[in-house]
Amino acid sequence: MLLTQFISESTEALSQIYPLAEARGIILMLCQETLGVRSYTHIIEPQTAIPDDKLPELIQLRERLLASEPIQYVLGFCEFCGRRFAVGPGVLIPRPETEELVSAAVGHLLSLSQPVRVLDLCTGSGCIAWSIAQELPSSAVVGVDISPEALSIARSQFKIENSPEFISADVLKTDNIPMWEKFDVIVSNPPYIMDQEKSQMRSNVLDYEPSLALFVPDDDPLLFYRAIASWSVKLLKDSGVGFVEINEHLAEETALVFQQAGFEDTYIINDVFSKNRIVRFARKS
Ligand SMILES: C[S@@+](CC[C@H](N)C(=O)[O-])C[C@H]1O[C@@H](n2cnc3c(N)ncnc32)[C@H](O)[C@@H]1O
DSSP, X not given: OBHHXXXXXXXXXXXXXXXXXXXXXXXXXXXXXXXXXXXXXXXXXXXXXXXXXXXXXXXXXXXXXXXXXXXXXXXXXXXXXXXXXXXXXXXXXXXXXXXXXXXXXXXXXHTSOSSOEEEEESOTTSHHHHHHHHHSTTOEEEXXXXXXXXXXXXXXXXXXXXXXXXXXXXXXXXXXXXXXXXXXXXXXXXXXXXXXXXXXXXXXXXXXXXHHHHEEOTTOTTHHHHHHHHHHHHHEEXXXXXXXXXXXXXXXXXXHHHHHTTXXXXXXXXXXXXXXXXXXXXXXX
């Protein structure tokens, strides 16, 4: 089969699930990764054929996409902060907006004398922890999660000298916070999507990504932030700073959680789309 035919047929089929441009991007990515072609090979070399021994695999992977499985699970990786992170069922696919949390934290950490200590609560794939560790090679980074699947993937991401340590713990159990050496920065992207927001979400997320990583009850959507504030009260140095990704619709309320926990210097940071995305908190300015 010609590559161009596979791309146009597959794009049309996938556009039943995704907007056309997104469907095309997904199919081009599938072809790039499985065939080693460029995104434009089918245009500049329209006679390019898919090798017979590759076609069955390609069709099988396309079937998974047509069943709404995210391309990142189908390929087994996701790009984040310029690096490839392994992902799979049971682990949240890192989102582009979380890169802004990493930038804010790294920007602050670079202004401190090194080495620094960083805690990442609800670490998932470890994308935040590993990105910070790689930007600051003398840093000591600790990631915490409750999910065995997430911790297993997080531990296996890279091999570097200052690999983060990944620890199993329930962040919501605030009567049992470990007595670790204090941290310069605490970061977190906890579950924050309200159950009522599910109706606006697509099946590639709802049917495949772990609910544990995404959702919080409508009647208590800030429970993770209260817990993170408690961990921060105990484990952040006096001069320490916290950065949490937030539900854009609950920015003021989230900032208030940290103010009520005693963090006076608390403010909201917008993302590139001018949406409320991060709350930064510290004891004093
Ligand atoms: C929104 S995901 C964030 C994952 C990753 N930090 C990222 O930005 O892609 C939230 C993570 O919180 C973890 N989690 C959920 N409940 C938890 C709990 N009670 N204690 C610790 N981690 C929890 C989930 O397993 C999931 O990995």
